[in-house]
Structures are given as structure tokens and as C-alpha cells.
Amino acid sequence: MMPPAFEYYAPTGVDEVIDLLEKYGDDAKILAGGQSLIPLLKSRITAIPYLISLSGIKDLSYITESSNATRIGAMTVDSDLEYSDTIRKRYPILMDALGKLADPLVRNMGTVGGNISHGDPSNDLPAVMLALKATFVARGRGGNRNIKARDFFLDTFTTALEHDEVLTEISIPVWKEHSGGSYVKFEKGTWNFSVAGSAVQLRLENGAVVEAGIAITSMGPKAMYIPEAEDYLLGKKFHKSVISEAADIVVEKSQPSPDTYGSVEYKKNILKRITMEALENAFRRSGGVK
Amino acid sequence: MDLSEKMVTGRGNFVDDINLPGMLHLAFVRSPYPRARIKGITGGITSRDIDMKMASVGEGASAGFEYLEHPVLAKEYVGYVGQPVAAVYSENAYEAEDLVDTVDVDYEPLTAIVDPEKALSADPMYPGLKSNILADRYLGEDFQVDAPVVIEDHFVNHRIATDPIEPRGIVAAYDGKRLTVWISTQSVHTIKQGFCQVMNLSPDAVRVIQTDTGGAFGLKGGFYPEYVVAAWLAMKEGRPVKWIETRSEHLLASRPGRGVVGRMKLYANREGRILGIKGDVIVDSGAFAGGSGEFSSRFIAMQITGPYEINNAHIHALSVLTNKVPQGPYRGAGRPEAAFFMERMVDKLADELHMDPVDVRMINATREPFKSPTGLTVEASKPFLEQAVKAMDYQGHRKKGNFGFGWFVLVPATMPGETARILVEDRGIKVWLGGTAHGQRHDLFVKSILADELGVDPEIVEWQKGDTDQLKEGVGAWGSRSAMMGGSALVEAARKLREQVEKKYGKYSVSKLLDGKWDSYEYFHYDKPYTSLGANLITVSTDRYGRVRVDECISYYDLGKVLNMDNATGQNAGGCAEGIGQTLYEGLMFDDNGQMITSSIADAGVVKATMVPRYRLILHRSESTLPSKAKGLGEAPTIGTPVALSRAIEVATGLRITETPINPEYLISAVQEP
Ligand SMILES: Cc1cc2nc3c(=O)[nH]c(=O)nc-3n(C[C@H](O)[C@H](O)[C@H](O)COP(=O)(O)OP(=O)(O)OC[C@H]3O[C@@H](n4cnc5c(N)ncnc54)[C@H](O)[C@@H]3O)c2cc1C
Numbered sequence: 007m008m009p010p011a012f013e014y015y016a017p018t019g020v021d022e023v024i025d026l027l028e029k030y031g032d033d034a035k036i037l038a039g040g041q042s043l044i045p046l047l048k049s050r051i052t053a054i055p056y057l058i059s060l061s062g063i064k065d066l067s068y069i070t071e072s073s074n075a076t077r078i079g080a081m082t083v084d085s086d087l088e089y090s091d092t093i094r095k096r097y098p099i100l101m102d103a104l105g106k107l108a109d110p111l112v113r114n115m116g117t118v119g120g121n122i123s124h125g126d127p128s129n130d131l132p133a134v135m136l137a138l139k140a141t142f143v144a145r146g147r148g149g150n151r152n153i154k155a156r157d158f159f160l161d162t163f164t165t166a167l168e169h170d171e172v173l174t175e176i177s178i179p180v181w182k183e184h185s186g187g188s189y190v191k192f193e194k195g196t197w198n199f200s201v202a203g204s205a206v207q208l209r210l211e212n213g214a215v216v217e218a219g220i221a222i223t224s225m226g227p228k229a230m231y232i233p234e235a236e237d238y239l240l241g242k243k244f245h246k247s248v249i250s251e252a253a254d255i256v257v258e259k260s261q262p263s264p265d266t267y268g269s270v271e272y273k274k275n276i277l278k279r280i281t282m283e284a285l286e287n288a289f290r291r292s293g294g295v296k
Numbered sequence: 297m298d299l300s301e302k303m304v305t306g307r308g309n310f311v312d313d314i315n316l317p318g319m320l321h322l323a324f325v326r327s328p329y330p331r332a333r334i335k336g337i338t339g340g341i342t343s344r345d346i347d348m349k350m351a352s353v354g355e356g357a358s359a360g361f362e363y364l365e366h367p368v369l370a371k372e373y374v375g376y377v378g379q380p381v382a383a384v385y386s387e388n389a390y391e392a393e394d395l396v397d398t399v400d401v402d403y404e405p406l407t408a409i410v411d412p413e414k415a416l417s418a419d420p421m422y423p424g425l426k427s428n429i430l431a432d433r434y435l436g437e438d439f440q441v442d443a444p445v446v447i448e449d450h451f452v453n454h455r456i457a458t459d460p461i462e463p464r465g466i467v468a469a470y471d472g473k474r475l476t477v478w479i480s481t482q483s484v485h486t487i488k489q490g491f492c493q494v495m496n497l498s499p500d501a502v503r504v505i506q507t508d509t510g511g512a513f514g515l516k517g518g519f520y521p522e523y524v525v526a527a528w529l530a531m532k533e534g535r536p537v538k539w540i541e542t543r544s545e546h547l548l549a550s551r552p553g554r555g556v557v558g559r560m561k562l563y564a565n566r567e568g569r570i571l572g573i574k575g576d577v578i579v580d581s582g583a584f585a586g587g588s589g590e591f592s593s594r595f596i597a598m599q600i601t602g603p604y605e606i607n608n609a610h611i612h613a614l615s616v617l618t619n620k621v622p623q624g625p626y627r628g629a630g631r632p633e634a635a636f637f638m639e640r641m642v643d644k645l646a647d648e649l650h651m652d653p654v655d656v657r658m659i660n661a662t663r664e665p666f667k668s669p670t671g672l673t674v675e676a677s678k679p680f681l682e683q684a685v686k687a688m689d690y691q692g693h694r695k696k697g698n699f700g701f702g703w704f705v706l707v708p709a710t711m712p713g714e715t716a717r718i719l720v721e722d723r724g725i726k727v728w729l730g731g732t733a734h735g736q737r738h739d740l741f742v743k744s745i746l747a748d749e750l751g752v753d754p755e756i757v758e759w760q761k762g763d764t765d766q767l768k769e770g771v772g773a774w775g776s777r778s779a780m781m782g783g784s785a786l787v788e789a790a791r792k793l794r795e796q797v798e799k800k801y802g803k804y805s806v807s808k809l810l811d812g813k814w815d816s817y818e819y820f821h822y823d824k825p826y827t828s829l830g831a832n833l834i835t836v837s838t839d840r841y842g843r844v845r846v847d848e849c850i851s852y853y854d855l856g857k858v859l860n861m862d863n864a865t866g867q868n869a870g871g872c873a874e875g876i877g878q879t880l881y882e883g884l885m886f887d888d889n890g891q892m893i894t895s896s897i898a899d900a901g902v903v904k905a906t907m908v909p910r911y912r913l914i915l916h917r918s919e920s921t922l923p924s925k926a927k928g929l930g931e932a933p934t935i936g937t938p939v940a941l942s943r944a945i946e947v948a949t950g951l952r953i954t955e956t957p958i959n960p961e962y963l964i965s966a967v968q969e970p
Contacts, residue, residue, distance in 0.1 A: 007542035008390045049544065050393075192841060195881045195960070196907070197898040250970065266885055266893050272961040279841055279970045 009047035012055055016062035020145050020172050023058050027170040028147070030056040036172065037061075038081060038120035041112050042129075066119075066174060069093065078176040080119025088113060096180060098291055099137060099187030099207055103130045106191050108198045119173045122158070125165045125228065128199045132159055132229030134189055135176065136221035137205035143175035150174070159228040181217075185209035186291025190280040191223070194267045200224045201267050202277045204256070206284040208239070210294045215239040220252075225277060226261035234259060244289040244296075253281035299739055308508040311465040311480045316536040319467070322526055323392040323539075325382040325399045326549060327374035330408035330619035330890030331421070331583075334372055339399040340382030343371040346528050350521060350586055351493035364422070364430070364585035366622065368494070368521040374403070375421070375583025376621045377891060378549030383525045385537065408619040408890030412557055412580035415616045421583070430581050431590050431615035435597045436669035439608040441571045443563035447644050451637050452955045453938075454883035455555035455580065457900045458626050460511025460734075463541035464550060466523050468530040475502050475527055480509045482517040482734050483772030484762035490519025491527060506762035509734035513874075514625035515550055516734060517772045543897055551587055552884055553626020554956075555580035556596065558637035563608070568649055568656040572608030573600060575637070579615040580623060587622030590615050592630040598670045599634035603677035603705050603829060604642075605662035609669040619890045625774065627874055628934035635704040639939035640954065643700075643946065652694075653943065654685055654701060674705050677829055680916065684831040684852040687914050693833060700943025703831035704935045708928030709775020713822035716785035717767050718746070718793055720814040725750075725757045729782040730770025732762035736867060736930070741779055741859035742786060745924065749790035751806050769819060776928030779859050783924030785820035791923075792816045826920065828854045828927040832872075832936030834909075836944040842964035844945055846876050846909040849937060853913065856920040856927035867929050868913045875937020877903045879945075883957045901957060 014037075017023055027034050034056035037043055046052045060066060066081035071092045078087070087093045088104040107113060107121075107130050121131040122142065135142075135155040142153045144167055151171075158166045167173060181187075187207035191200045203223030209216050218239045221231040235255040242248045262273035289295050302308055325340055349365040370381045384395035409415045415428045467478040475497065481487050484504040491502045509516065522539050530537040541550065560575040577596045581589025597613035642660075646653040661678035668674070681703065685691075693699045715730035727742045739759035747754045760766065771781070793816040797804045800812075830853040837845050849872040858864050874882075881901030885894045894900050919925040942953040949966035 007544060008393045010394060011390065195898070196901050196904055199898075253970075266899065268961050272964065275964060276841065282970055 007048045009044070010050065010053045012057050014057050014059065016059040018062045018064070020063060020174065023060065023172055024147055024170050026056065026058045032169070034058055039083060039116040041108070041116040042120065042124045042126065060172070074180050076178045076180065078118055078178070080173045080175060081117050084113035084116050084118065084121070085110065087118060097138065097178065097187065099189050099205060100134055102189035103134045103191070103205070106130070106193070118176055122176065123165060123167060123173050125159060125163045127162055127226060127228050128224045130189065130191065130200070130203055130223055133203055133205040133221035133223040135178070136229055136231040137187060137207040137219035138178050139219050140176055140178045142173055143177065144171040145174045146171040156231060162227045181207065181209055184211065184292050186288050188284040188287030188291065190284040190287070192276045192280050201273055202262070202280055204277065204281040204284045206281070206288040208288045208292050208294070210292045213243045213294050214241050220256060222256060222260060222277065225273070230259070232256050232259045244294045249282045249285040252285055253278045256281045299737060303508065303510070308510070310462055310510060311467055311478055311507040312540045314467045314478050314507065314538070316467065316469060319536040319538055320385045320387060320529065320533060321389040321392040321538050322383055322385045322529060323396050324380045324522065324545070325384065325396050325401065326545070327370065327377055327379040327381055329374060329403055329405045330377050330410070331406045332374050332403040333406065334370060334374065334381070335402040335404055337382055337399065337401050340384050341369070341525065341529070342382045343367060343369040346525060348494050348524060351490055351519065366521065366584040366586055368524045376619055378545065378621055380521045380525070380549070385529060410618060410886055410888060410890045412555070412578050412616050412618055415618050416578070416614065421617050421619070428617040429614055430585055430617050431593055431613065433594055433613045435594070435611045435613060435671065436609040438610045439572055441563050441608060443571045444566050445564040445645065445648060447562045447564070447641060447648060449560055449641060449644060449954055451558040451560065451640060453554040453556045453633050453636060453878070454885065454956060455552045455623070456626055456878060456882045457547050457552050457884055458513040458515040458550065458624070459546065459897060459900060459902050460513055460515065462510025463543060463546040464516065464520065464522070465540040466526050467536060467538045468526040469536040470531040470534060472534070473501065475531065476505065477527065478505050478507050479523070480516055481506055481732060481762065482512045482774055483732060483770065484764050485730060485770040486517055486772055487519060487523070488764045490523065494519070494524050495527060502764070504762070504764045506732045508761070509732070512734040513627045514553060514629055514774055517774050518551065518624055544895065547884070547895055547897070547900055548892060549621050551622055551624025553624060553629060554633065554878070555623050556633040558633065560637050560641050562641045562645060564645055566649065568645065568651050568659045570604060570606050570645070570660050573606055573641070574610045575600070576612045576614060580618050580620065581615040582618060582620045582622035584622050588625045588629060589623035592623070595630040596634045599631060599672050599705065599707060600638055600670055601668035601672055602635060602638045603662070603674055603681070603703055604660040605666050606660070606668060611670055620886065627871065628931045629775070631704070631707060631931055632878070632935045632938055635702065635935045635939050636956070639702045639704070640942065643943050654690055657681060657703065672705065672707070673825060674827060675829070680829045680854065681831070683916060687852050688831065688833045688850050690833065693835065698837060698944055698948035699833060699835040700940045700945070700947060701831065701833050702936055702939030702943060703829065704939070705827050706776060706830055706928045706932050706935065707825055707827050708780055709777050710781060710822050710824065710826050712771065713820045714777070714781035714785045715767060715770045715817070715819045716782060716789045717815070717817045718786070718789050720793070720809060720812065723756065723810045725752060726760050727757060727786065728760045728762070728767040729778070729786065730767060731773030731778050731782050733773055733778070736773070736778065737863055738778060738782065740863050741783060744860045745783060745786050746790060749787060750794065750809060752809070776930040776932065779924060779926035780826065780920065780922055780928055781820060781822060783859060783926050784922045785818045787923040788820050789816045789818035792818060820923070826922070826927070828856070830854065830932045830936050832933070832940035834937065834940040834944045836941070836948050838948050840967055842949070842960060842967045844880060844948070844963065846941065848910045848912065850912045850914065851933060851936065852916060853929065853932050854916040854918055854927055855929050856918065857925035858915060858917070859924065859926055864929060865911070865913055868933050869911045871931065871933025872911055872937050873903050873908050875934050876908065876941060877901060878934070878956050879938045879941045879958060881957050
């Protein structure tokens with residue numbers, strides 16, 4: 007439980023981070039809150055000779071709101087979001103996720119950028135960002151580039167970020183009136199991580215769905231959004247049979263694997279239940295349940 | 297500062313806080329295979345350097361068969377994943393861990409024996425053995441009864457990591473004449489005995505000092521190979537050596553508890569009277585003798601009849617070798633298993649006869665002191681049950697819903713007694729007990745006893761950690777024994793002290809005591825069991841995912857005289873939490889090849905603060921005849937909680953519970969389709 011030797015850099019600007027990433031290539035990695043990376047190093051699952059910390063960069067931690075988006079700096083820690091009025095007012099779905107994300111100690115250290123960049127299919131924020139249709143800003147040698155959340159997660163621990171790119175910002179669109187979302191997570195025994203998590207964001211007009219975002223956690227090689235279920239919901243009003251059918255589509259598209267925490271069948275059973283719960287909450291929060 | 301406050305604010309002095317000049321750090325190369333022949337090793341300290349075998353000391357100690365004794369470092373074969381094969385060291389702990397990779401071990405993997413029931417008939421693990429059965433004994437006599445009701449069941453309590461917050465650790469130093477070790481332990485004396493036996497050292501040449509100990513739960517009463525290697529290296533290099541266990545090593549290679557299978561057959565009449573019990577108790581002992589596995593099958597079988605008057609019992613007690621780390625004592629150590637098997641059978645009998653479970657218990661409780669055919673002695677249990685049912689409002693709960701009740705006999709590890717020393721000096725009082733506290737706050741009851749016996753201000757009484765130079769003999773803190781045995785030794789030592797003062801001055805007074813310098817040592821010998829009764833009532837709720845939430849855990853225990861109420865409520869709360877852990881979450885699981893699949897503390901299932909219920913401890917005070925007047929407590933909640941909780945879940949879900957931890961996948965089968 008002691009990491010192999012590494013060199014530690016804490017530059018004060020993103021450009022220096024990029025310089026170091028280019029210089030050391032695959033031997034270097036960004037360190038944010040360390041809550042995923044340090045355990046991997048301590049258990050010697052991985053060895054990284056050069057760690058480039060983002061903690062010295064001052065302007066990567068912020069939450070700013072405009073009329074059509076909320077911008078979050080990549081180094082903003084989870085607990086800053088948890089206690090942000092903006093987040094609480096605009097994104098109940100994110101509050102659901104934060105309240106059950108790890109524990110307060112981890113949330114005080116772990117960053118939003120790290121949670122997303124890690125590409126862990128068990129992390130909670132990727133599914134929430136997929137449901138909210140967020141956009142990420144990556145900075146590389148050539149400047150900034152926007153990557154849609156839906157194009158970001160490629161495979162387990164693999165994202166659309168290039169090796170020498172830094173995720174600097176998460177931009178979440180403002181969902182207009184009559185919208186609401188929910189994240190329901192079923193934890194593994196005494197773990198924080200989930201058997202399954204389900205994120206649902208809806209916008210209604212006259213009680214019927216006009217826009218939907220649905221994504222799931224721990225149910226495949228990566229966080230997955232389910233366009234078939236989103237399409238199915240368009241034009242539908244809240245009804246038990248509607249949420250049940252939508253949840254069936256989600257289950258059908260999921261790809262869980264069996265482990266100590268349950269068989270495929272069990273995990274799908276859980277996914278069905280939590281997806282129905284998330285759908286019902288989302289309808290209620292958007293004013294669609296009479 | 298209060299001891300608890302000190303511990304939780306980082307001001308304790310744990311073994312890892314000790315840093316001596318020139319200190320070396322030790323790390324271990326461990327077997328990745330559950331069973332393999334070793335064809336060669338290059339690098340590191342190996343059995344060529346330390347060709348020693350482990351002795352069996354501490355709770356449940358037994359003499360092993362020679363060829364089954366655990367080698368300090370593996371020689372020709374390894375029997376479990378995590379078994380120490382070689383050791384490396386460096387001046388820096390990080391580098392020591394790097395060096396682990398420099399040792400090359402050539403293994404020839406063999407097919408592992410994993411399942412304890414299959415192991416009974418599998419080919420023997422070691423050449424020269426006839427079978428994998430390590431201990432085989434029948435308790436009670438075979439019988440035949442004409443019983444209209446016969447109930448059978450199969451139970452499993454999976455293995456559980458002891459998981460103290462502070463894992464094992466040691467610092468060893470040698471000055472050319474004497475070995476001094478600082479250690480996280482339940483007994484400095486068993487550790488000393490271990491060094492003397494394994495390394496063939498004379499008792500004068502070993503001093504063992506206890507550091508602040510952050511939990512132990514049975515694990516740290518034992519003596520382990522890593523300690524020998526640390527001492528050996530300290531003696532060889534003439535430099536202090538530190539070894540601190542990592543959590544991963546703990547989960548893999550520290551002796552876990554439970555790991556017991558029960559196959560029970562209960563005979564009864566239609567009125568609910570139990571006519572007899574037969575069955576097998578099978579303990580998954582692991583790959584070597586000398587753990588508690590060898591002896592615990594007998595201990596469990598002895599307790600099977602519980603608080604009941606059962607005149608026929610015939611139990612086959614088996615301990616079987618498997619390719620896992622040897623089993624060790626974990627809080628309860630055989631007691632919870634016995635209660636689980638019996639209480640689950642009684643509930644099943646009640647269901648079969650459509651009777652109230654407490655009515656069945658009442659019918660079978662004994663009015664008189666009773667000695668069961670398996671050798672368990674119980675006091676009259678019926679009056680206790682009547683009072684328990686009333687005090688816990690059993691009838692009220694019956695109207696409300698999901699709850700379970702269970703009761704048990706607690707058999708504390710009284711034998712062979714315990715020691716205590718009181719030193720009065722410079723107007724202060726220091727106390728050592730032979731069993732060293734490792735989180736239970738013995739300091740609290742030590743103060744209470746001396747305030748009572750000597751009339752002194754508790755503030756001036758200082759409980760001391762274990763040190764073999766300060767207390768010449770001692771047993772250990774385990775088996776619910778400290779208030780009974782340590783407490784009694786202290787009472788006797790205090791009385792002796794009083795007599796000394798009286799003898800010198802004609803009359804005892806606190807000021808005379810404190811003016812002088814006095815030293816009083818007592819070995820309170822005790823060689824009989826001293827059992828007591830306890831009961832638990834637990835309420836639960838379940839959700840639409842089949843998840844169980846424990847709402848309230850009520851304990852009704854006969855604690856005799858309560859020496860200190862904070863001690864009692866603390867022991868009760870911690871033990872209930874562990875009982876909940878065992879029932880719902882905690883288990884070390886293995887795949888078919890013998891690899892552990894629960895390799896993190898979260899996978900191993902330790903309960904979180906958010907999962908614990910309200911606790912209520914109701915006292916049944918009937919003083920013991922011991923000098924301290926106390927009865928046992930420490931293990932009681934780990935015995936009563938799994939039985940009461942399993943029943944509560946059975947009532948809530950309609951599912952029969954026979955296994956711990958209960959599989960969530962099984963629980964969800966009770967909830968309606970969404
Ligand atoms: C006990 C425990 C429980 C946990 N439970 C949960 C849980 O329930 N749900 C959950 O979602 N998470 C959980 N986590 C993980 C936690 O949320 C981590 O904080 C998160 O996964 C990573 O964020 P970090 O800031 O700590 O990143 P780090 O660990 O520092 O980095 C993680 C990875 O992301 C890369 N990275 C980080 N920031 C950037 C960036 N700005 N640009 C490019 N690459 C970057 C790093 O190079 C690294 O590969 C848990 C962690 C622990 C220790």
C-alpha cells in the first residue's frame with residue numbers, strides 16, 4: 007500500500023501542464039484530487055513516474071451561471087458543487103448524485119474534472135453529464151476544443167481526451183422551465199460504488215416529454231446513454247406503463263457483467279427498479295405528475 | 297484528555313508511530329497461489345535463513361501435528377494465498393515494498409481444496425495424511441427417539457475478516473542481550489510466549505510492550521510469522537525493525553473468523569418440546585493446524601443445546617483443512633455459530649408447528665440448572681426468558697410487525713483466570729491487567745473498581761498498557777473475560793493492598809495509602825466456566841429493492857454487576873454493529889480456484905455509521921459470585937444480533953435465512969416485480 011517512486015510537479019498554468027505531458031509522454035499523468043489515481047498507485051495496479059498536479063493552477067475552480075449554461079471549472083471539488091446554490095436550484099439530478107457520491111472526505115478532495123476524465127464506468131458524474139447533455143472543454147497545444155459528453159466516454163478508463171489535453175471546464179446547459187431530473191443509485195453492500203445507477207433528465211410541454219436524457223452507471227464498459235429510451239419518451243405523459251416500458255428499453259440496452267455483487271439477471275432487475283424510480287422523480291420534478 | 301478522544305483525534309501512539317534510529321522496514325513476499333509446490337526461490341530472506349515453525353498460543357491455542365505446523369516462511373509448499381514465502385527489508389518502507397518484486401519464486405500450482413464440505417472427502421492436502429480432517433470428535437451420545445416432528449437444515453456462516461481499524465504491526469529491537477518488541481496486541485504475555493517457543497529464547501531475554509491498540513477482535517491475541525521475521529532480523533542486524541500490515545495483507549493473510557457449516561436435525565413433539573438434536577459442525581480450518589479452527593468445532597458443538605433443556609444430543613464436530621489462511625478467533629469465536637444453528641432451528645420448528653417462536657422457547661427453557669449432553673452448563677433459563685420477554689415488550693412488538701427475537705448462553709473464556717498489579721507511588725496509582733485492552737476502555741472499569749475498593753479519587757488511577765517487565769504473568773483480553781477475570785484479579789489485589797496498609801498502620805485510610813509506596817500483584821486463578829444469559833430483539837424494515845434496514849437493536853443481558861456503564865453500552869453498540877455486519881454484509885468470499893474475490897475493506901463488508909440502528913441495552917442484574925461480581929459481555933451482541941436479525945428478516949420477507957451474510961439477490965426474490 008505504498009506507491010512506487012514518482013516525481014511530482016505542480017505547475018501554476020495549464021500550458022506548463024501540457025509541456026510536461028508532452029515531455030514525459032506516457033510516463034506522465036495528471037493528478038487532480040487523487041481519489042481515484044492515488045489508490046491505483048498505492049495498490050500498485052499502476053505505476054506513473056511523473057505526476058503533474060493541477061492543484062497549483064488557481065483559475066480551474068469555479069461555478070459560474072449564465073442564462074443558458076452553468077460553467078464548472080474542472081478542479082472544482084465535489085463538495086463545492088454539493089453546497090452551491092446554483093447547482094441546487096438548477097440541477098436536482100446532480101444533487102442526487104453528489105449526496106451519494108463516495109463520502110464527505112472523498113468529496114472534499116475529489117474533483118468534477120477527475121470524476122469525468124477517469125472514464126470509470128462506476129463513477130456517478132459521467133451518467134449525470136450524459137443525461138444533462140453537458141459539453142466539456144479540453145485544452146491542448148492548439149487551444150480549446152469542445153467535446154460533447156455524448157462523444158466523450160469511449161471505453162473503460164478511455165475517453166476522447168488526448169494524452170496531452172487537460173479537461174478545463176464542464177458546461178451544463180440550462181434546462182428551461184418544466185424540466186427536472188433525478189439520479190437513483192443502488193449501492194453495493196457497504197461500498198459507495200453502485201450495482202447500478204440511473205440518470206434521467208426531462209423537459210415537458212403540457213405534461214408531455216419534449217426532451218429527454220437518460221444514462222446509466224456501472225452497467226457496461228462505460229457510462230452509457232440510451233437514445234432508444236429517450237426517443238420512446240418523446241410525446242409521452244407520465245403513466246406507470248410509460249415509465250415501465252422506458253425502463254425496459256434501458257435494461258435491454260444495458261451490458262452488466264456478473265460479479266460478487268450479483269448476476270446479470272439481478273443487476274437488470276435492480277436497473278429496472280431504479281430507472282422507474284428516476285423516471286417518476288424526473289416527471290414529478292418537471293411538474294408532470296398530477 | 298480522555299482516552300477515546302485521544303485515539304480519535306490522532307493523538308494515540310500506535311505501533312506505526314514508533315520510529316527508532318536506524319530502523320529497518322520489512323515487507324513480505326506472499327504466495328499468489330492457494331496451493332503450490334515451491335520449486336525454487338531467489339532473493340530475500342527465506343526458510344533457508346529462518347527454518348522455524350509457528351507455535352500455537354493465545355485464544356484457542358492447541359498443539360499442532362508436527363507436519364501440519366505453519367512454517368514461519370514457506371519451505372516446500374504453500375497452502376494459501378497470502379502465505380509468507382520470503383521477506384525483504386530496507387531503510388525505507390517504500391523501498392521495502394519495491395524490493396518485493398525482486399524476489400523470484402518458482403511455483404508449481406496445484407488444485408486447491410476450497411469448499412469445506414467437499415474437503416471432507418477430497419484427496420488429502422499433504423502426503424502422509426489419511427484425510428483432510430484435522431479434528432474429529434462426537435459430543436453427546438447417539439440416540440433414537442420417536443419424534444412426530446423432524447426438521448433438518450443446512451447453515452453457513454462465511455468467513456469474516458476481523459478488520460480492526462489498525463491492522464497488525466510490530467517494532468522489534470535487540471541490544472545484544474535482550475529482545476524488546478512494541479506491538480499492537482491483546483496480550484503481551486502470549487506474544488512473549490510465542491517468541492520464547494518459536495525462537496527458543498529464554499523468558500528473561502524478551503520484553504513485550506503494548507502500544508495503543510486500535511481494535512483487535514481476537515486477531516491480536518495470536519502470534520504470527522511476521523513477528524518472528526521482524527525479531528530475527530532485528531537480532532541479526534542489530535537494528536530495530538518495523539513491520540506494519542497493509543489492509544490488503546490483512547484481508548488476505550490475517551486469520552479470519554467464522555467459516556463454519558452446520559448440518560442440523562431437530563426432533564420434537566407436536567407441542568413444541570424438543571426431544572433431541574443431531575448434526576455436524578464443520579469448521580473451515582484453513583491450511584495448517586494451530587489456528588483456532590482445530591479446536592473450535594468442538595467448542596461450537598458443546599454449545600449447541602443453548603439455553604434449552606435438551607436431553608438428547610449427538611453432534612459430530614469436524615475441523616477440516618482447506619487451502620485458505622488458518623481460521624482464527626473473531627469476536628464471538630464459536631459462540632455465534634452455535635447460537636445461529638440452534639436458534640434458526642427453533643424458529644423453523646415454531647413455523648412448522650404454527651406456534652409463536654417465544655412459546656417454543658419457553659417450553660424448552662429449563663427451570664433448573666441444567667447440564668446438557670454436549671457438556672454445556674446453564675442456569676435456570678426460564679425465569680430469565682420470562683423477564684426478558686417482558687422487559688423488551690415482546691407482546692407489543694408482536695402487534696407491530698417485523699422483528700425477531702433470539703437468546704443465548706454466553707460462555708466466557710474464564711480459564712485460567714487473570715492477573716493484576718497495583719502500584720502506588722508519588723500519590724498516584726498505576727494499574728496493569730494481564731489482558732490488555734485494545735479499544736474497550738478498561739481504564740474506565742479499573743477506575744471504578746479502585747474507587748469502590750480503596751475509596752480513592754478515580755482521577756489519580758492510571759490504567760497502563762501491557763508490559764511484560766511490569767507484570768510478570770498474564771493471560772489476555774478476549775472471550776468476554778476482562779471484567780470477570782481481570783476485574784476480579786484487580787479487586788483481590790486492591791484488597792491485599794488494603795490489608796497491607798491496615799497491617800502497617802492498624803487502620804486503612806486513603807491518605808495513608810497515598811503517602812506510601814505499595815506494590816500489589818495478584819493472580820486470580822479460575823478454572824471453571826461461568827456462563828450467563830442474554831437475549832436480543834431486533835426490528836427491521838425493507839424497501840422495494842429487498843434491502844434491509846435495521847431500525848432498533850434491543851439487548852437484554854445479564855451483566856452481573858455493571859462496573860462501568862460506558863463500558864457496557866460501548867461494548868453493546870460495537871457488538872451489535874458487528875452482528876449486523878455478519879448478517880447482512882460481511883464475508884470473505886472465494887472463487888472455485890481458491891482466490892479471494894473480496895479484496896478491499898468495502899468488499900469485505902464492514903458496516904458504515906449510516907447503517908447502524910438505535911441501540912437499547914436493558915440490564916438484567918444478577919451479580920456473579922466472582923470478586924468483581926461481573927459477568928461476561930464483549931461477545932454477547934455478536935451472538936444475539938445475527939439470530940434476532942435473521943428472524944426479523946425472515947418475518948419481513950417470508951424467506952428462510954440459513955446463511956450469513958445474506959445474499960441481496962436472495963432478498964430481492966421476496967419483493968414484487970416492478
Ligand atoms: C473510498 C472512495 C469511494 C468512492 N466512491 C465513489 C462513488 O461512489 N462515486 C463516484 O463517482 N466516485 C467515487 N470515488 C472516486 C472519486 O469520485 C474520485 O474523486 C474521482 O473518480 C476522480 O477524481 P479526482 O479529482 O480524485 O481525480 P484523480 O484521482 O486525481 O484522477 C483520476 C484520473 O483522471 C485524470 N484527470 C483528473 N483530472 C483531469 C483533468 N482535469 N484533465 C484530464 N485528466 C484528468 C487523471 O490523470 C487520472 O487518470 C470514490 C473514491 C474513493 C477513494
